[in-house]
Structures are given as C-alpha cells and as structure tokens.
Amino acid sequence: MNCPFCGNHDSRVIDSRDVNDGIRRRRQCLSCNSRFTTYERLQPASLFVIKKDQRREEFNKDKLLTGLRKACEKRPLPTGIVDKMGDDIEAELYQQGRAEIPSAVIGDMVMERLKNLDYIAYIRFASVYRDFTDITALKREIDTLVSDETVTPSPTSQLPLLPAEELGTVTKRHKRSLR
Ligand SMILES: [Zn+2]
DSSP: OOOTTTOOOOEEEEEEEEETTEEEEEEEETTTOOEEEEEEEOOOOOOEEEOTTSOEEEOOHHHHHHHHHHHHTTOOOOTTHHHHHHHHHHHHHHHTTOSEEEHHHHHHHHHHHHHHHOHHHHHHHHHHHTTOOSHHHHHHHHHHHHHOGGGOSOHHHHOSSSOHHHHHHHHHHHHHHHO
C-alpha cells in the first residue's frame, strides 16, 4: 500500500476498526508521516455456472431472481419470498465452496423450493427449465405432483394447474386438431 503523498510503501497502522462490511485502517507513512485510510473488504469467491452446452458463465443472481419472479408472477405468495429464495439459493451455492457448478444443480434447487411453495410456480418454472416439448410431458409432470402425497397441502385450491390463458391455448389447439 503506497503512501498517497510520497509513494513510500511502508506505513504503520495507528487505528483499526470494524465497519459494516470490512475493516477500516488509519495508517501513517513511515517516510513522510502523512496519515491516510485504507479499507479491507472480503472479496466473494467467484462462482461459475456450467451450462447444458458446457459453456461457463459467472453466476448471476439477478438472472436467478428473474427466473423466480417469472415463475411466481401473480401467485398469492408472501411478500419477499422470491428475494428470500434467491438469497437462500445463493448462500447455499457459496457454502458448497465450489468454483464451478452445473446449471442443472441450481435448477433442481429452485424446483425443490417451488414444489413445496406453489404448484403453478413450479410447473411454470419446470416448463421452461425442463424444456417440455409437448403437452403430454407436461401432463406427466402434473400427474406426478398430484399423486405425490407428501406435498398435498390443499389440492383443490391449487387447481387448475395451468393459468387460464394457457388452458385456453390447449383448448384451442385441441379444437383445431379435431377439425
Ligand atoms: Zn509518505
């Protein structure tokens, strides 16, 4: 740490205290006796996500939150639950202490949480994440949910499993195929 006044790199610490997110140190230059302040902060280790196509991308919490918000849009969920889920997942990822993590692991963490939270949010997320190509695959996923007795807080209030507009599309498609 060079002195900002004379450039000398030797200084002594004359005061040190904890501040919100780090340590503030008051220093005195050993050459010109000028005083200056330094801050020390913890640098979070960077985490890389390995995507399906093997590309690496730095973990981006905003992206995670965007996906969660989209899935939970207009669902009757407690305020702040999406941010909390984002925080929890981020903390869990960093706690694993790995430099790289497959995107599928993050996807599964989200799925697990949404499954216990809200069926529709879960299905919405799953339909993007699992890349459902046809309605049969989606129906199969819904069936496993309905038959899963460990997560049936109130099945009637959760039905229908698809938002109205999606049901509309299905019906339209169905009608078209009948022609
Ligand atoms: Zn100096």
